[in-house]
Amino acid sequence: MLLHIDEETILDLVTLISGENGEKIVRFLLKKPGITDEELSQLTHLDIKEVRKILHKLNESGILYYDLAREKDTGHRIFKWYISQEQAIGFILTNMRKILDRLEERLEYEKNHQFYWCGTQGCRKLPFEEAMDHLFKCPTCRKPLQLIDNEQTIRALEEKINEVKRHLEQLSKVKKIEETEKPEAKAPSKQKESSKTTKTKTATTVKK
Ligand SMILES: [Zn+2]
Known part of the structure; x- marks a missing residue:
């Protein structure tokens, strides 16, 4: 990966977008990618509804994404949350301007x-x-x-x-x-040709 945003920058941006509770949540997320909303609620002592609200807000901003899994026994949906490093910058830039x-x-x-x-x-x-x-x-x-x-x-x-x-x-x-840093698309190799095109200059006549 060419691009890496350091953790402090992510946390700063998260704070700006979703406040201190968002920062709390993302601190745990940085330590444990794939953490669930329930776990985050327990660790941060924040209400599960508040945790979900913040997670979805950060998801809309492109900073977080989730994997949806199902619990084997109950069939309950489980959201596992991750930080989306690659996508973050563009979205963050847009949000920062806002x-x-x-x-x-x-x-x-x-x-x-x-x-x-x-x-x-x-x-x-x-x-x-x-x-x-x-x-x-x-x-x-x-x-x-x-x-x-x-x-x-x-x-x-x-x-x-x-x-x-x-x-x-x-x-x-x-x-x-x-x-x-992105590698440029390689042009298909072909035989060298001498450029035959000559630039035509347009002459302008000025009437006096
Ligand atoms: Zn008063």
Whole structure:
């Protein structure tokens, strides 16, 4: 295989696509290719439905694929999961660009809006218009809403955007290397012929 993405890059991308739970799952998958969703659920202590949701999301992104088997006694379907190294890059590139677009949209939004928050963990931060609609009281806990400084969010977003851009750059390089390393199709050998074609030049007349 000409192409190899290192494990950390895969994990970074998985985190971007499916969050920390996705990363947890793929860590186990890297250690044990062919692992089942049930095993992953036990190892990660995540609900089986959540595990399946993440696995299918990563499957749609082309990062994972599965083999379908049947249990001998019960006939139950068993999904065995694998990381799809070869296919990953193209799909990842597509997804990374989407993620990058979304992050940049979010950054613009953060830069152009003021946010209000009650200070309670778990409560939502509201943009000005919405805060006004709620008369500057949190719709969840009813505490007064106060203007918050989203400078930190903006900085975090900018960092994330740079990170994704770096990954994209690296992956583009890997992809280019892969393309150039592909053996070229050999042309059938034939006797040497002298080129008889002469290029015709088109003369243009300019009227003055
Ligand atoms: Zn609140």
